Amino acid sequence: MEKKFKRDISSLENIFEFVEEFISSYDIAPSIMYPIQLAIEELFTNILKYQPDGRSDVAVYLEITDNQLVIRLTDFDSEPFDLTKTEEVNTSEYIQKKKPGGLGIHLVKQMVDSLDYEYNNRTSTITLTKHLEM
Amino acid sequence: MFHVEHGTDDTIILIGRLDASQADKAKQIFESITESKVIDLKDLDYISSLGLGILFSTQIRLKESGHHLKLINMNDHIRDVFKYTSFDKMFEIE
Numbered sequence: 001m002e003k004k005f006k007r008d009i010s011s012l013e014n015i016f017e018f019v020e021e022f023i024s025s026y027d028i029a030p031s032i033m034y035p036i037q038l039a040i041e042e043l044f045t046n047i048l049k050y051q052p053d054g055r056s057d058v059a060v061y062l063e064i065t066d067n068q069l070v071i072r073l074t075d076f077d078s079e080p081f082d083l084t085k086t087e088e089v090n091t092s093e094y095i096q097k098k099k100p101g102g103l104g105i106h107l108v109k110q111m112v113d114s115l116d117y118e119y120n121n122r123t124s125t126i127t128l129t130k131h132l133e134m
Numbered sequence: 135m136f137h138v139e140h141g142t143d144d145t146i147i148l149i150g151r152l153d154a155s156q157a158d159k160a161k162q163i164f165e166s167i168t169e170s171k172v173i174d175l176k177d178l179d180y181i182s183s184l185g186l187g188i189l190f191s192t193q194i195r196l197k198e199s200g201h202h203l204k205l206i207n208m209n210d211h212i213r214d215v216f217k218y219t220s221f222d223k224m225f226e227i228e
Contacts, residue, residue, distance in 0.1 A: 012155045034180065034211040041182050045154045091220035103219055104183040110218040 004057040022062045028132050035111040042104035043073050043126055051078045071128040078124040082117045138163055144171050148178040152185035164192040169201045176207035193224055
């Protein structure tokens with residue numbers, strides 16, 4: 001199931017509804033909702049923050065296959081930004097420095113089992129997978 | 135949606151979902167806190183990194199003047215998020 005969302009913070013509510021509708025149509029634990037919504041929010045807001053000149057909508061694709069939830073965000077108008085290569089966050093260090101940063105991607109990495117990035121012809125595709133207890 | 139209610143004594147109750155679209159509202163509320171408060175999360179369903187950052191900055195600012203935020207009644211998902219970010223070491227959590 002795929003849906004395109006306007007490149008704006010106000011789209012978050014519709015994205016959450018889209019995820020909720022998808023998850024609740026399967027017989028899977030509703031507790032999956034929080035980590036999935038969180039991961040998608042962090043990636044979507046990351047696009048808004050780091051790709052401010054992009055003009056396209058952002059597509060969110062969800063699929064369940066082989067006991068895995070596959071989540072894909074596609075930004076059709078972006079500069080390359082491979083978030084799988086971002087430096088690991090040292091949470092103790094930023095507590096000492098008293099400045100939080102990079103928390104969003106750090107949380108995404110904690111919430112999912114895999115995170116991949118592809119870039120081709122101004123299109124960034126971020127794919128996440130999460131194993132499901134079914 | 136996200137909003138707050140003021141409970142008895144020094145308690146502030148967070149209600150709803152604190153996602154990035156609500157961050158400005160949350161920031162305004164937390165920036166007005168100048169002394170120790172208990173933050174009751176029993177009705178907070180969701181928080182993401184922007185909300186965490188606001189709590190973090192408030193805690194840092196308050197600690198500089200000898201005050202702090204104490205967090206109570208957080209649900210299991212939010213507890214996980216605090217653990218993953220090590221923010222559980224920054225706050226008194228009950």
